[in-house]
Amino acid sequence: MTAPAPVIRPDSTSAARSVIVEAPLPWWTSIAVLGAAIALVSVPLAAVLLLTETGPAPDPFVAAIGVALHVPWALIIVFLLAGLVERVGAVFLADRRGAPAAPRIDPEDPDAPRVLVQLPFFNEPAVARRAILAAAALEWPRDRLVIQVLDDSTDPVARMIVDEACAIARGQGATVELRRREERAGYKAGALEEGRRASDAEFIAILDADFLPPRDFLLRAVAGFRDEHGVDDEGLAVVQARWGHLNADESWLTSAQSLWVDDHHVLQMSWRSRAWEFVNFTGTAGVWRASAIEAIGGWRAASLVEDCELSVRALLHGYRTRFLPDLVAPAELPASLPAYRAQQRRWTRGWVQLQRLHLGSLLRLPGAPLRRLHVLYHVLIPWQWALWGAWMLILPPLVAMGAWAGAVGPGVGVAVYLAPPLTWLLVSTVLSAVETARRDDDRLTVRGVGRRVLRAGPQAVLTTGMLPHQFMAALEGLIGELHAEFERTPKAGGSPARTRSTAGALPTASTARAGGRDATAERYAAADLFAVLYQAFWAVVFLAEGLAWSGLAAAAVAVCVAVVGGVPRRARESWMHRPGARRRRAVRRVLAERRAATAAAARTTA
Numbered sequence: 001m002t003a004p005a006p007v008i009r010p011d012s013t014s015a016a017r018s019v020i021v022e023a024p025l026p027w028w029t030s031i032a033v034l035g036a037a038i039a040l041v042s043v044p045l046a047a048v049l050l051l052t053e054t055g056p057a058p059d060p061f062v063a064a065i066g067v068a069l070h071v072p073w074a075l076i077i078v079f080l081l082a083g084l085v086e087r088v089g090a091v092f093l094a095d096r097r098g099a100p101a102a103p104r105i106d107p108e109d110p111d112a113p114r115v116l117v118q119l120p121f122f123n124e125p126a127v128a129r130r131a132i133l134a135a136a137a138l139e140w141p142r143d144r145l146v147i148q149v150l151d152d153s154t155d156p157v158a159r160m161i162v163d164e165a166c167a168i169a170r171g172q173g174a175t176v177e178l179r180r181r182e183e184r185a186g187y188k189a190g191a192l193e194e195g196r197r198a199s200d201a202e203f204i205a206i207l208d209a210d211f212l213p214p215r216d217f218l219l220r221a222v223a224g225f226r227d228e229h230g231v232d233d234e235g236l237a238v239v240q241a242r243w244g245h246l247n248a249d250e251s252w253l254t255s256a257q258s259l260w261v262d263d264h265h266v267l268q269m270s271w272r273s274r275a276w277e278f279v280n281f282t283g284t285a286g287v288w289r290a291s292a293i294e295a296i297g298g299w300r301a302a303s304l305v306e307d308c309e310l311s312v313r314a315l316l317h318g319y320r321t322r323f324l325p326d327l328v329a330p331a332e333l334p335a336s337l338p339a340y341r342a343q344q345r346r347w348t349r350g351w352v353q354l355q356r357l358h359l360g361s362l363l364r365l366p367g368a369p370l371r372r373l374h375v376l377y378h379v380l381i382p383w384q385w386a387l388w389g390a391w392m393l394i395l396p397p398l399v400a401m402g403a404w405a406g407a408v409g410p411g412v413g414v415a416v417y418l419a420p421p422l423t424w425l426l427v428s429t430v431l432s433a434v435e436t437a438r439r440d441d442d443r444l445t446v447r448g449v450g451r452r453v454l455r456a457g458p459q460a461v462l463t464t465g466m467l468p469h470q471f472m473a474a475l476e477g478l479i480g481e482l483h484a485e486f487e488r489t490p491k492a493g494g495s496p497a498r499t500r501s502t503a504g505a506l507p508t509a510s511t512a513r514a515g516g517r518d519a520t521a522e523r524y525a526a527a528d529l530f531a532v533l534y535q536a537f538w539a540v541v542f543l544a545e546g547l548a549w550s551g552l553a554a555a556a557v558a559v560c561v562a563v564v565g566g567v568p569r570r571a572r573e574s575w576m577h578r579p580g581a582r583r584r585r586a587v588r589r590v591l592a593e594r595r596a597a598t599a600a601a602a603r604t605t606a
Helices: 029-051 060-069 071-093 128-136 156-171 187-197 217-223 252-276 290-295 306-316 337-363 369-380 383-401 410-440 446-453 456-465 467-479 496-502 509-513 519-544 548-565 567-576 581-605
Strands: 005-009 018-022 115-121 145-151 176-179 203-206 236-245 286-289 320-331
Touching (some): 060 071, 071 383, 115 187, 128 145, 145 156, 187 306, 203 290, 217 236, 217 286, 217 320, 236 252, 236 290, 252 410, 252 456, 306 320, 306 337, 320 410, 337 369, 337 467, 383 467, 383 519, 410 446, 410 456, 456 548, 467 519, 467 548, 519 548, 519 567
Parallel strands (some): 115 145, 115 203
């Protein structure tokens, strides 16, 4: 049994706030909420499908099955529509409801608030040095700034690099505290909490190892806590900066990631900040009010997304959050598929864990019903992956049964199945490209926008190929342990080869307990392989039946999953490590060595 999670509720009548302990909701609560939403949208969709029928009357049993199995698609459309509202709304509000800029903070101000910069590390030899030196270069009064290097590294080389970088930063006049723990209790959240408790700073900036903030990062971020008159807004708990990219053009993988990161930050987070005054802290490139963290109970390792969990508790406590789209902190995107998959697994699994912890409190969130509805949509977004994964399983049998909209006519099939996701992809890509180019480029040009729009192709491949992986992650978050092991994302420090070589090189505790065989990785690999074989089977069936477009669509899904999931590579590795294969290879190697030695001896004798 997991310990009850403290849930903070706002107290609007007093400055004092109370902590109420509430047990996590059962795992099936999220499904119940989704079911209620499904019921609201499935009936209209069923009516459309039945009323547009122009051929012979369908078999009632087949029609009933077809309508029932379209429920996941109905909810997917709801998520797509909600996402379009955010993106169009972000553009509409871009120059209408932005908060007036606060006066810039003087970097020499002797009365500037005390600031703590926390750098959490765990075996980051490729990026630790540059992260520490970038933090030491931040503009802020030296006597009001402390840098905490929270190094949980177990790699001797990584620890040596951290020691050397800290010494260099101290030589440059920075105040650097190097803190190491004997045990990695609570993972990143535990390190941040221990460091916070040892500081008396008023504001705490958190930067992951792969982020390189601009020199004026603190000046602009701390100013975000003030209004246009320079008065501190004590109701703001956190100011979040936008993620930039150090390696967006390195490969098709980083190109695809840069598009969805820009879309999420420039559009979604901008909308949420302006419309609802709530964005979740992204774990890095943000500044927290220290008193807010203390008031809501500090950092906890209750889920794999400790940053979002803290943000939700701040929301439940009555705090607001702010996003600054023009303050950009460049970071390294995962340069290999294993690194990216590890990152996405942790995020998706953690978000579902977050629902188990706080969904009940969010359902009772005080305030406007629309704001509450949006927050629920915000928290439930990871279920899109599970719904898409389920839909990829359901749609092929529906096509074979004739219980799909395409049986009415090609136009209806396109309108029901292709138009919604393609519209979403087109609108989100174009708006994201335009807004990002408008903010980041010297001037808005067709070339700049077009370069970003072209990333939609790689993003579509990546998103489709990740469906089985993310489906498994959501399921794991729903029924798995809450206090799960934190799996870090390998960083390359500008060297993609290094990322490929180190991704997965550091075994997790679960791998070690399994004697070197990662049971979790095998489950995910099995899901990918099943998806490839399943879609390939239906592709053959559809092509044999003359359903060319359906066959090509199924084949495309199979190829995407095979590429992103590394199915050919894993099949090759499994073949190489099948029972008895290692012994046979060793025997062949010994025999080859003996033959070479015999041949060498014969040449010597001759």
